Amino acid sequence: MNVTSLVKEFFVENEFDLLSEKVAIIRQDGNVLYANSINSLEASNIGALVSGVWQAAQSLSSLVNKSQLSREYRLSFDTSSDGIYILPVSLGESPYYFCSIFKDRMNPGKLKQNMRSVSFLLEAYMREELLSLKAPQDSKESSGYLFENITDAEMDQLFVATGI
Amino acid sequence: MSFVNYHTKEINCKIVYYGPGLGGKTTNIQHVYQRVSSQAKGKMVTLNTENERTLFFDFLPLDLGSIRGFKTRFHLYTVPGQVFYEASRKLILRGVDGVVFVADSQVERMESNIESLEGLKRNLSEQGYDIKKLPLVMQWNKRDLPNIASTHDMQKKLNTLDVPSFEACAVKGDGVFETLKMISKLVLLNIKGGLED
Numbered sequence: 001m002n003v004t005s006l007v008k009e010f011f012v013e014n015e016f017d018l019l020s021e022k023v024a025i026i027r028q029d030g031n032v033l034y035a036n037s038i039n040s041l042e043a044s045n046i047g048a049l050v051s052g053v054w055q056a057a058q059s060l061s062s063l064v065n066k067s068q069l070s071r072e073y074r075l076s077f078d079t080s081s082d083g084i085y086i087l088p089v090s091l092g093e094s095p096y097y098f099c100s101i102f103k104d105r106m107n108p109g110k111l112k113q114n115m116r117s118v119s120f121l122l123e124a125y126m127r128e129e130l131l132s133l134k135a136p137q138d139s140k141e142s143s144g145y146l147f148e149n150i151t152d153a154e155m156d157q158l159f160v161a162t163g164i
Numbered sequence: 165m166s167f168v169n170y171h172t173k174e175i176n177c178k179i180v181y182y183g184p185g186l187g188g189k190t191t192n193i194q195h196v197y198q199r200v201s202s203q204a205k206g207k208m209v210t211l212n213t214e215n216e217r218t219l220f221f222d223f224l225p226l227d228l229g230s231i232r233g234f235k236t237r238f239h240l241y242t243v244p245g246q247v248f249y250e251a252s253r254k255l256i257l258r259g260v261d262g263v264v265f266v267a268d269s270q271v272e273r274m275e276s277n278i279e280s281l282e283g284l285k286r287n288l289s290e291q292g293y294d295i296k297k298l299p300l301v302m303q304w305n306k307r308d309l310p311n312i313a314s315t316h317d318m319q320k321k322l323n324t325l326d327v328p329s330f331e332a333c334a335v336k337g338d339g340v341f342e343t344l345k346m347i348s349k350l351v352l353l354n355i356k357g358g359l360e361d
Binding site for chain 1: 165167168169170171172175176178199200201203204205206207209211220221223225226227228229230231232234236237239241251252255256258259260341345348349352353354355356357
């Protein structure tokens, strides 16, 4: 089990993946940790855009508020029925974004409230699970480089999949 | 920072195309988008102005094949090149795994190239990166135009770190994949973490 599997398990087993049309947990650099989207390339698009919009909003906010109380912030872009809602969540040591894209909602406020509750549950769940995971995984994954060498033939083969 | 999922054997990496305005960064990833098969690419996201200048970033997720059992996905980003978008460039560099510096070969653009490269060094440094340790590839773009600087001159003025460099004409696709292949290789070789038994 790793962080990605744990987050997926949390969402699927508790049916939080059904919260809205699109639900995703995104790392600060735009990498997607979990998404309920079937198309993983679409999930990558969501990751890049959510990370970008959050960081742009954070920079704007810092023009008037120098203290980085990022945990207090949330980001909404919505009408009375459709929109996007993003919350920061802390999983282990890294900040992540919990994003929902929704449409045709009778009560988006209720969805946002549910998301805030889910974010607290997720943080608590991950705190507990990561404690048991952390030590052995770190020692296994941090030694040296993943690839000591890569040949040109291997690189050519890698690009064959793109159809070039 | 690359994202390696040992459980599902997947690698995600972030490559940023950086350089002066109108240098051909967007053209590079547009060419990649046009050439790769539909299964290997996602939707290209473009956040640009009315006159098609990059406003925030372009983004293209690209699925390459597998290497030693690891599926690889590269996230290609461009930054806006215009001088006044410095704040956006800083944001986009967060978590970067490798940079392609797209330089405009025209003689009159040399100052802009130098200014942009200095900005790259400064922005990376502000975020705790050492440009000497980060995978970096230089691309001398627009080699088809008249009044271009010699590659010797480009190397001397811009490639003081002596990283791999490629001549290109991105509108025709020349040099685009050679550059991408090299930066991909350097990024993969730079991923930390030994293989599991």
